[in-house]
Amino acid sequence: MSQLAGKLGIVFGVANKRSIAWAIAQAWHKAGAKLAFTYQGERLKENVEELAGTFGADTLLMPCDVTKDEDIARVFTEVGQKFGKLHLMLHSVAFAPKDALEGEFINTSREAFRVAHDVSAYSLIALARGAAPLMTEGGSIIGMTYYGSEKVVPHYNVMGVAKAALESSTRYLAYDLGPKKIRVNCISAGPVNTLAARGIAGFTDMLKHYEAHAPLKRNVLPDELGATGTFLASDGAGAITGQIIYVDCGYQIMGM
Numbered sequence: 001m002s003q004l005a006g007k008l009g010i011v012f013g014v015a016n017k018r019s020i021a022w023a024i025a026q027a028w029h030k031a032g033a034k035l036a037f038t039y040q041g042e043r044l045k046e047n048v049e050e051l052a053g054t055f056g057a058d059t060l061l062m063p064c065d066v067t068k069d070e071d072i073a074r075v076f077t078e079v080g081q082k083f084g085k086l087h088l089m090l091h092s093v094a095f096a097p098k099d100a101l102e103g104e105f106i107n108t109s110r111e112a113f114r115v116a117h118d119v120s121a122y123s124l125i126a127l128a129r130g131a132a133p134l135m136t137e138g139g140s141i142i143g144m145t146y147y148g149s150e151k152v153v154p155h156y157n158v159m160g161v162a163k164a165a166l167e168s169s170t171r172y173l174a175y176d177l178g179p180k181k182i183r184v185n186c187i188s189a190g191p192v193n194t195l196a197a198r199g200i201a202g203f204t205d206m207l208k209h210y211e212a213h214a215p216l217k218r219n220v221l222p223d224e225l226g227a228t229g230t231f232l233a234s235d236g237a238g239a240i241t242g243q244i245i246y247v248d249c250g251y252q253i254m255g256m
């Protein structure tokens with residue numbers, strides 16, 4: 001399958017082999033795309049270096065803390081120098097302080113609210129602004145979201161509010177970038193056992209709840225997120241923008 005042959009992409013959000021970003025990156029790579037990666041900081045460098053290295057020793061790898069404008073600027077300057085242009089960008093980044101994902105939502109501090117929105121929602125806008133000038137042949141930008149943006153999922157708390165901001169930003173970005181043939185969409189994934197997910201209190205119960213209540217009676221597999229990411233990145237999704245695509249074994253349609 002070479003659905004993405006000749007496409008150049010950048011992936012934000014690989015922390016380890018369980019990261020959703022890694023599942024999508026593998027699928028993009030298999031479909032023929034050439035990829036650059038970023039990692040959050042020194043702590044994760046080795047992990048990401050090892051994974052990205054499996055795509056070739058010359059794979060472009062750069063540090064990027066998405067809360068730092070200077071990091072973002074440097075990343076897109078380097079990508080411009082190495083690739084000359086860009087077609088794909090994956091935003092698979094989120095964070096909220098742990099205590100905000102444990103107690104009651106009403107106790108969310110101003111600082112936890114600010115951090116969650118800065119890392120998990122504003123960053124999509126900042127990264128899209130960095131990527132767009134390089135997407136001279138059009139492009140596909142994909143963010144990762146979760147159902148807690150629209151319904152109350154106990155403990156998801158401020159992250160749900162940040163995901164609502166991310167989804168709304170997806171629509172506004174799709175409007176701004178549409179004339180440049182750049183599409184912006186989100187994948188709303190069912191629960192997947194990753195580093196970020198384990199920070200949510202009661203996450204294991206969430207997996208069990210989905211298995212019991214989703215129409216398909218199981219949880220989503222990382223490969224299935226990769227396949228959807230590949231579709232959204234491909235020309236086959238050429239008329240799809242500003243959308244939230246649910247890849248959750250059907251859980252989102254349930255009322256009870």
Ligand SMILES: NC(=O)c1ccc[n+]([C@@H]2O[C@H](COP(=O)([O-])OP(=O)(O)OC[C@H]3O[C@@H](n4cnc5c(N)ncnc54)[C@H](O)[C@@H]3O)[C@@H](O)[C@H]2O)c1
Binds near residue numbers: 019190196
């Ligand atoms: N795991 C799930 O159940 C699930 C479900 C739906 C959506 N999502 C979303 O998928 C995305 C990826 O999460 P994941 O589950 O793969 O977990 P993960 O921990 O593997 O990935 C989260 C990534 O965010 C990065 N990050 C956090 N703060 C950052 C910063 N300041 N600068 C740069 N990078 C930063 C981390 O380094 C990490 O790579 C997130 O947006 C998450 O909300 C996850």
